[in-house]
Every structure is written in C-alpha cells, then in structure tokens.
Amino acid sequence: MTLNVKYNNKSNKSSIYVPELARINKIQQISPTEKLFDIVFEDDKNQNNFNFEPGQFVELTVFGLGEAPFSICSNPENKDFFQLCIRDIGNVSGALHRMKEGSKIGIRGPYGNGYFPYEKMRNHNIILIAGGLGLAPLMSLVKYILHHREDYKEVMIIYGAVNPENILFKDDIQYFSSRNDISICVTVDNPDAEWTGEVGVCTKLIPRVDFPVEDTCAVVCGPPVMYKFVIIELEKKNYSSEKVFLSLERRMECGVGKCNHCHIGDKLVCVDGPVFSLWQIKNLKEAI
Amino acid sequence: MLYKVMGRDVFKDFVKSLISNYEFIGPKRKDKAVHDFVPIKDISELDINYKRTTIPPAKKILFPPDEKLVAYEVNEKIKVRPVVESSEKVLFGINAWDINGMNFLDRFFVTDFVDENYLERRKKLIVIGMDSEPTETNFSPSMDSEYAKDGFDLYITELKDRYFIRINTARGDEILKKYSVTENALVKDFKDYNNYMDNYRKKFKLDVNIKDFYDNFELIYDDDEFWEKVAKNCYSCGSCNLACPTCFCFNVKDDIELNLKDGNKTREWDSCMLPEYGLVAGGHNFRPDKENRLKQRYRCKLKTFLDKFGRYACVGCGRCIEVCLAKINIADNINSIKKEVSV
Structure with a gap:
C-alpha cells in the first residue's frame, strides 16, 4: 500500500x-x-x-x-x-x-479557499450588490475595503431588503452614509408609510451605476433567485466575467470537502468557493 | 513489486495462521447468491469463490455506515476530543475492482484535508487481494479497474497447481515470510500467470463506451427529455449509493446522551439520490428533481474526478445495476449517451 x-x-x-x-x-x-x-x-x-x-x-x-x-x-x-x-x-x-x-x-x-479576491480588486471601482441576508458576507469585504480605503477607487453598495424593518446592519449603513468615500443605496420591496428611499428589487439600481468597464469589479451575494437577474444586468454593462464575483450557498455537512453535499459540477462550494468568479460560474451548470 | 509462488499444500496453513493471528475479515456465504465480508474465526467459514457482495468490503471497514468522529462532555466546562478508532485487521479475498475502489477513497479522503478517521483505519488494514468471478453487470475493464496494481499488501492469483503472489509492501513480505513458504517466481510462473490473466479478462462480457463520455455528457446534459427517460422509474431510494464502492457522501449529526452531559458528532452515509440532499435551512432545495440528482451522480462518477484525480469515481463493479429497484443501468446509459449524440 x-x-x-x-x-x-x-x-x-x-x-x-x-x-x-x-x-x-x-x-x-x-x-x-x-x-x-x-x-x-x-x-x-x-x-x-x-x-x-x-x-x-x-x-x-x-x-x-x-x-x-x-x-x-x-x-x-x-x-x-x-x-x-x-x-x-x-x-x-x-x-x-x-x-x-x-x-x-x-x-x-x-x-473556503475561494474568498473575495481583495488583492486583485485593488485600484478598481467596487460595486457590492446584496439581497437580504446576502449583505452579511459582503460586510466583511466592505469593512476590509474601508480599512484600506486608499487602495480602492469608487465604492458603491446596492442593497435590497424585503421591507424597512428587515434592513440589516442599520448602524453600519448610517455610518457609511455619513462618509463621503462610499455610497450606499438601499431599496425595499414593501415600503411602509415612513419609507422615503428606493422601492423595488435591487437589480433595477444596477443600470444607474456609471463606473468605467475596464477597472470595475462587482461582488454579489443574495438569495438563489437573485443571481440570474443580477448577472443579466451586469452583463449589459460588459463587465469582465473575471471581475464579477458571486458568493454561493449550498448545503454543507463538513466544510472540508468530504461530505460532498455542496458540489456543483466538479467544484465544491466549501473548498473551491464559496466565492466564485462569473467565469467559473458560467462553466458550472446549475450554479445559479 | 516482488513476485513469489506458493504451493497449494501450504496455502491452507497460511490462511489458518492469518485467522489465528489477526482480526481476519473475509468473504462468507450469506445466502445462495450473495457473500458478505465478515470477521472469520475458522477457515471453514471462509469461501473465496464468491461472485456477489452487496456492500463493498473496503467501504464497510474503512468508512463504516455510522461512525463517531468527536466526543464531548458538556459540564461547567466543555471538553471536546477527537474519536479516531482503529485496530489492525486483515482483509482477505478482496477483488481487484474493489481494491481500486478503495484506492479512490484513499485519494479522496486525504485530498485538501486529511480525514484521520479514514486514514488510521486504512494504515492498519492489511489487504490481501484475490480475484473473484465477475457478474454479468461488471464492466470494470472499461473503467481500467479489473486489475489492481496498487493498494494491497499481497495479491494472490490462483494458478492450476500453485499460487502466484504479487508482494506490494514490506509488511506483506514479512507476513509471507513469517507464516508461509514461498519461492521466487520464475519465467514459467510468469507465463502461466499471463495465460491466467488472458482468460480472466475474457470473463468480462460487458463493454462500456466511456471514452467519449467526457464531452458528449455536456451536450446531453441539457437534454431534459433524455434525462426524464433515464430517471423515469427512479424511486430516489439511494440503493445505488449504498452499494457503490466509491460513494462517500455523509451527514454529520450531533447527539446528546440521556444524561445531558455526554455528546458526540457522528457521521452516517448519505445518498445524493435522496430528495433532501440539497435542502438548506429555510426550505430551499438546490436539487429538487430526481433527473437532476441522477445526472449529477453520473457527473460525479464519470467526470468530476477525471478532472480532479485523473481517474473515474466508478470502478465498473456493476453493483448499482444489480441493486437498482427501477432497473436503471449506468452501463446502458453511458452507451446510449454516445448513441444519442451520434444519431
């Protein structure tokens, strides 16, 4: 043996x-x-x-x-x-x-060997697109970027929540709004009487972003249904599929590449992801 | 590899010594059609002329159906300790394709992260291989698995009047020296061995066209009609996974004893055919359709690990074909993918 x-x-x-x-x-x-x-x-x-x-x-x-x-x-x-x-x-x-x-x-x-490639993203404009609880994994990246703010160009967060009371990280969002080196746009599906912000899904805010194609990275995290529509909008912008990153969710039992529940094609979300580039995802049937 | 021959007269004594000196696991007749690999106490229980074993012997021993991984005590302080249990065993009479299945699991369980529970058992397992009769559903030559060139300590091939032995490890060599008498294999022994192998390979009747699968599969992958046909009768029962020598999916669960203090993490075999395989908290299921689960199983067996390890995760043993209640036949399906694409 x-x-x-x-x-x-x-x-x-x-x-x-x-x-x-x-x-x-x-x-x-x-x-x-x-x-x-x-x-x-x-x-x-x-x-x-x-x-x-x-x-x-x-x-x-x-x-x-x-x-x-x-x-x-x-x-x-x-x-x-x-x-x-x-x-x-x-x-x-x-x-x-x-x-x-x-x-x-x-x-x-x-x-997770696949994380947000913050080094590759340096000297780029960054769009962060989050839906619901998908904001949580992105917060780690936002906070890292703010910690090293001079390494990055424009930073914009687009965040969609179901209704105003479900908006997460309200303190952080307020703090981001008070800074002039990061912009954040929050939209809700079901506004209440006091809501004065955007209404609708977060994909409809993407066309408004006017970052140049050549030096912009996008990161996406949200519920499974969201990815397809976000990708359509991002592709309209012609962002390189190697500069768009998506964090995926799957069932996991072990986290170390053994139980196999999180496999998509020949990749495992736990060891190869959970963050994949759009190029990788295009080569993985059923990823989104 | 060293090559030796052993006389027929000493073979029985060799096996007897192994049974009395080791925890010995070998094939025993279970009923008319099926053998099972179980602990053997006496040579009369052992029947090496077996054809069918439902549960692959290596998987059962190295990766048991349920296995404690971690034990903990929940008191004022919580104490956590790993549970890695293993003892030296002899696995006797395992055939070539099941050894190749074990070789796959070896590679799998030490890649990226090392699974000590598997590895400790594997290191302590003395593997003595012997050929067995292939079933009608066996297509291991198509999968390059009818012959084992690694993964065993000794491989014994039965020739007419003697045994031809391939020695793969120092441990195997020592066992042979200690418990038997052998001689170096000479030209005539190799000649007889070659003849034997020629005949042995002729016993495999089922041929599977796997070579073109790699590309064709991607074309057929989106053909819903094809997969609906293939999976039409699938009960999503998971029998194919249980019987597979290379399937490794498992669930991990935490339990606590009735004293509410002692707890443990246990893993148990899971099946990618079960509807809840892709279910996450909140109720979203990433693989809700049986067609989808079945074709993902084919990808896992026939493509994924060709990319990762350069080998298939299928050894062609044919067990999944035999145990399938809906008569889903992976060999037929591989061939029909080629046909479908060629039309």
Missing part, C-alpha cells in the same frame, strides 16, 4: 472534525429575524491564530444539537473577535437565537 499523504492541515489537532471552544460575547437583535453574534475563542492562542479572509465561513457547533456553516461578517483586520449575522431559520440557527451571552459554542474554520 502506498499512501502518499501530504498534510495540508498542519496542526496538532488529530481530526478535522473537532471544533475549538468559543464563547458568544455579545448578542444584538438587529432585525426581527436576525441577530448579530460577537464570538471569541476560549483559548487566546486560537483567537490569535484565527485569521480569515473576507468571504470565508466557519462551521459552528451547538453542542448536542448540530453544526452549520455561517459566513463571517466582521472586519478581517479585527483580531479581538469575529461576528456572525444569523437568521432564525434552521435547527442550529434557532438554537443560537435562544442562547444567551456567555454561552459556549464550537467553531471550526475559517474555511
């Missing part, structure tokens, strides 16, 4: 399935269905070694109940803790919503 094993995960851990202990430090209810969790590793060494890229995700264990993948939404340059924005919708997320500050959870990761 010749097993030529090349260890990629060089750590002292003897199993890729063992989570590290972490603590929920702070919980903020940011919409009727979403909470924002600040998470810190129990062991300082783990916290110091936890370096993630914008667009990466973690596998979160609620002990005795289950494990699920969540995208990180905080600034990668913040080394004190990281944040997850979680909707109360499944087994694990439901349990998390019932937990209190100080509760212990398990974390594996960060995972």
Whole structure:
C-alpha cells in the first residue's frame, strides 16, 4: 500500500472534525429575524491564530444539537473577535437565537479557499450588490475595503431588503452614509408609510451605476433567485466575467470537502468557493 | 513489486495462521447468491469463490455506515476530543475492482484535508487481494479497474497447481515470510500467470463506451427529455449509493446522551439520490428533481474526478445495476449517451 499523504492541515489537532471552544460575547437583535453574534475563542492562542479572509465561513457547533456553516461578517483586520449575522431559520440557527451571552459554542474554520479576491480588486471601482441576508458576507469585504480605503477607487453598495424593518446592519449603513468615500443605496420591496428611499428589487439600481468597464469589479451575494437577474444586468454593462464575483450557498455537512453535499459540477462550494468568479460560474451548470 | 509462488499444500496453513493471528475479515456465504465480508474465526467459514457482495468490503471497514468522529462532555466546562478508532485487521479475498475502489477513497479522503478517521483505519488494514468471478453487470475493464496494481499488501492469483503472489509492501513480505513458504517466481510462473490473466479478462462480457463520455455528457446534459427517460422509474431510494464502492457522501449529526452531559458528532452515509440532499435551512432545495440528482451522480462518477484525480469515481463493479429497484443501468446509459449524440 502506498499512501502518499501530504498534510495540508498542519496542526496538532488529530481530526478535522473537532471544533475549538468559543464563547458568544455579545448578542444584538438587529432585525426581527436576525441577530448579530460577537464570538471569541476560549483559548487566546486560537483567537490569535484565527485569521480569515473576507468571504470565508466557519462551521459552528451547538453542542448536542448540530453544526452549520455561517459566513463571517466582521472586519478581517479585527483580531479581538469575529461576528456572525444569523437568521432564525434552521435547527442550529434557532438554537443560537435562544442562547444567551456567555454561552459556549464550537467553531471550526475559517474555511473556503475561494474568498473575495481583495488583492486583485485593488485600484478598481467596487460595486457590492446584496439581497437580504446576502449583505452579511459582503460586510466583511466592505469593512476590509474601508480599512484600506486608499487602495480602492469608487465604492458603491446596492442593497435590497424585503421591507424597512428587515434592513440589516442599520448602524453600519448610517455610518457609511455619513462618509463621503462610499455610497450606499438601499431599496425595499414593501415600503411602509415612513419609507422615503428606493422601492423595488435591487437589480433595477444596477443600470444607474456609471463606473468605467475596464477597472470595475462587482461582488454579489443574495438569495438563489437573485443571481440570474443580477448577472443579466451586469452583463449589459460588459463587465469582465473575471471581475464579477458571486458568493454561493449550498448545503454543507463538513466544510472540508468530504461530505460532498455542496458540489456543483466538479467544484465544491466549501473548498473551491464559496466565492466564485462569473467565469467559473458560467462553466458550472446549475450554479445559479 | 516482488513476485513469489506458493504451493497449494501450504496455502491452507497460511490462511489458518492469518485467522489465528489477526482480526481476519473475509468473504462468507450469506445466502445462495450473495457473500458478505465478515470477521472469520475458522477457515471453514471462509469461501473465496464468491461472485456477489452487496456492500463493498473496503467501504464497510474503512468508512463504516455510522461512525463517531468527536466526543464531548458538556459540564461547567466543555471538553471536546477527537474519536479516531482503529485496530489492525486483515482483509482477505478482496477483488481487484474493489481494491481500486478503495484506492479512490484513499485519494479522496486525504485530498485538501486529511480525514484521520479514514486514514488510521486504512494504515492498519492489511489487504490481501484475490480475484473473484465477475457478474454479468461488471464492466470494470472499461473503467481500467479489473486489475489492481496498487493498494494491497499481497495479491494472490490462483494458478492450476500453485499460487502466484504479487508482494506490494514490506509488511506483506514479512507476513509471507513469517507464516508461509514461498519461492521466487520464475519465467514459467510468469507465463502461466499471463495465460491466467488472458482468460480472466475474457470473463468480462460487458463493454462500456466511456471514452467519449467526457464531452458528449455536456451536450446531453441539457437534454431534459433524455434525462426524464433515464430517471423515469427512479424511486430516489439511494440503493445505488449504498452499494457503490466509491460513494462517500455523509451527514454529520450531533447527539446528546440521556444524561445531558455526554455528546458526540457522528457521521452516517448519505445518498445524493435522496430528495433532501440539497435542502438548506429555510426550505430551499438546490436539487429538487430526481433527473437532476441522477445526472449529477453520473457527473460525479464519470467526470468530476477525471478532472480532479485523473481517474473515474466508478470502478465498473456493476453493483448499482444489480441493486437498482427501477432497473436503471449506468452501463446502458453511458452507451446510449454516445448513441444519442451520434444519431
């Protein structure tokens, strides 16, 4: 038997399935269905070694109940803790919503070799297009870009929510609006009496963007139904398919390329993604 | 590779010594048609002239249907530890295509991230291969899998009056030295071996046109009518996955004992044919149609890993054809894709 094993995960851990202990430090209810969790590793060494890229995700264990993948939404340059924005919708997320500050959870990761290519995106105009909870993974990139603002040209966020009360990261959005080096446009499907902003789906705002074709990157994250329509609008603008990046969601059980649930064609969302370029997606049937 | 021959008279004693010195797993007759690889305590239980085994032996041993991965204690403090259990075993009588299936799993479970649970078991598994009779649904020569050139310690080929042994590891060589008497294989032994192999290869009757599949599949992929026809009778039962020597999909679940303190993470086999395979929280299903799931299975088996590893994730054992309740035949379907495109 010749097993030529090349260890990629060089750590002292003897199993890729063992989570590290972490603590929920702070919980903020940011919409009727979403909470924002600040998470810190129990062991300082783990916290110091936890370096993630914008667009990466973690596998979160609620002990005795289950494990699920969540995208990180905080600034990668913040080394004190990281944040997850979680909707109360499944087994694990439901349990998390019932937990209190100080509760212990398990974390594996960060995972995903395909993250937002912030280095390639330097010296480009950036359009970020988010639908609903899709804003969460993009927040990590926005915060990174603002941290290194001089490396990027114009930055614009287009964000669509179902109704005004479902708008996530309201404090951040307000802060972005107060800065003059980033523009944000929020649109809702169902406005209430007080809403004075845009109404409708976020795709209808794309034609208004007038960034030049040659040095513009677009990043997209939202519900599955959104991608097709956003891509149509972006293609009308003739942006290069290698400069449009989309973060995809799939069912994941392991996060490390073994359980196979997240496969699309010959790619695995967990190890090859979750962020793919539009060119990659065009070559992956059923990606969108 | 070293080549030795063993006399018929000492073969039985060799097997007996292995049974008494190791945890020994070999083929045992289960009923008229099927054998199963189970722990063997006495040589009388062992029947190496088998034809059908429903569950592939290597998958069952190396990647069990359910397996504890992590154990934890939930008290004031939470303690988490990995569970990696393995013991030395002899797997005796596994055939060439099942060894090739195991070789695929080897490659899969150590790529990107190393799965210690699989790897530890694999390292401790002493593999002694022997040929078995192919079934009518076997097309392993088309998949380059009827012959194993790696993945075993010893491979024993039964010639008329002696056994021709290929020795692939130092461990295999030591076992052979310790428990038997062998001689170096000479020209006449190789001649007889070659003759044997010629006859052996003639036993495989089913031929599958896999070479053109790679490109044709992309053309036929969007042909809904074709896939509706292929998947028409599919019950989405997942039998094909259970019987496959290379299928590896699994779910991970967390459980807690009744004392509400001890918990664990367990993985259990999953099937890409089940409707909930692509279901995510919130109720969106990325693969709601059986046609879609079936063609994705074909892509996984016949294309994905050709790109990734340069080999198919199908060894042509034909088990999925035999166990399919709806008589969906992967061999026929591969051939009909070529026909469909050529018309």
